[in-house]
Amino acid sequence: MLLVVDAGNTNIVFAVHDGLSWRGIWRISTDTQRTSDEYAVWLLTLLTHQGLSPAQITQTVIGTVVPAALYNLRRLSRDWFGTEPLIAALRLDWGIEILMDQPSEVGVDRLLNGLAAHRLYGGPLIIIDFGTATTFDVVDDKGGYNGGAIAPGVNLSIEALHQAAARLPRIAIGRPQSVIGRGTVAAMRSGVFWGYIGLVEGLVARIKTEFGAPMKVIATGGLAPLLAEGTDIIERIDPELTLEGLRILAGRNPHPLLTNDKSKAIEGD
Structure with a gap:
């Protein structure tokens, strides 16, 4: 095993x-x-x-x-x-082309997500990983890794907001019932949740326009199920995507x- x-x-x-x-x-x-x-x-x-x-x-x-x-x-x-x-x-055999100016700068977790997503779902596609950072990775129809975008993770942003503003409490991420918060905590929850939905939808739209072809959108990471509730652009959630990438790499x-x-x-x- x-x-x-x-x-x-x-x-x-x-x-x-x-x-x-x-x-x-x-x-x-x-x-x-x-x-x-x-x-x-x-x-x-x-x-x-x-x-x-x-x-x-x-x-x-x-x-x-x-x-x-x-x-x-x-x-x-x-x-x-x-x-x-x-x-x-x-240095390993990845079976994909890494189309980056500086391949050594790419985190292996992003390459593993791209490797697994292309093997499982084809391409071209965008992989969104809701982790410590929120990453957007672009893979073409041949499996080539084209780069992407990196934004602060949801929990990292919540902590930064609490640390930088003395009167703002630490909150937990959750889908608010309304966008207009009628209290500080409700407003913070709305801003974090719907703000990230706007970030995700905006970046995905811009990536698709720049790439110039229809693309599948796959999400992974612990917060993927929650954030997917707020948008219809995410077609599939795969919580084991990075593990699958490691398994595929080990087999190669x-x-x-x-x-x-x-x-x-x-x-x-």
């Missing part, structure tokens, strides 16, 4: 795929100080609850936009599952062999 690890700025997602389907998907908050043993205590408990054992894990793939988290995730793979992890990096590339050379644990990709 394949252990997939998607390390983002807010959460790290662990998932197990048996070759046919996902057997389990679990999330833990991102903490670069968390050790491999701490990960193991948590993850092995969840595997056992799902009827799985560490011995069933034969391959591991890791995608991360948090370099500081990589060391302990590698140690987890080696020490607890006896596998040398495949690290998602540009040979997995490295486990080595006893401990210096390998601190190498970057």
Whole structure:
């Protein structure tokens, strides 16, 4: 079985795929100080609850936009599952063309979303990922990654609003009943929710005009279901899109062999 690890700025997602389907998907908050043993205590408990054992894990793939988290995730793979992890990096065979001025600047999470979305839904398409940042990624009909746009994430904007304005409270995102808020909290909720809907609809419209062809719109990320309620431009929500990208990438590339050379644990990709 394949252990997939998607390390983002807010959460790290662990998932197990048996070759046919996902057997389990679990999330833990991102903490670069968390050790491999701490990960193991948590993850092995969840595997056992799902009827799985560490011995069933034969391959591991890791995608991360948090370099500081990589060391302990590698140690987890080696020490607890006896596998040398495949690290998602540009040097691998992606099977897609990266049409960027500086390909090295692109986060692997965006490439993974593009890879999976094109494999699953064809193209051309726009992938919106509602994560720590809200990203818009453009993939053409051949699967080529064309770039996109990056905006502050919803929760990041809420926190910035609270921190910068002394009299504005911290609020939770939710769909307000009306656009006109008759109180400070109601007004903030309206501005955040409908403001993001306007941002999404505006950027998608401009991307489609600039691209010059009909495009599918796929959304992923924890807030995708909520924000999709406010607009009809999102055609499909796929919460496992990045995990699917890692699974596809792992299938395209040979997995490295486990080595006893401990210096390998601190190498970057």
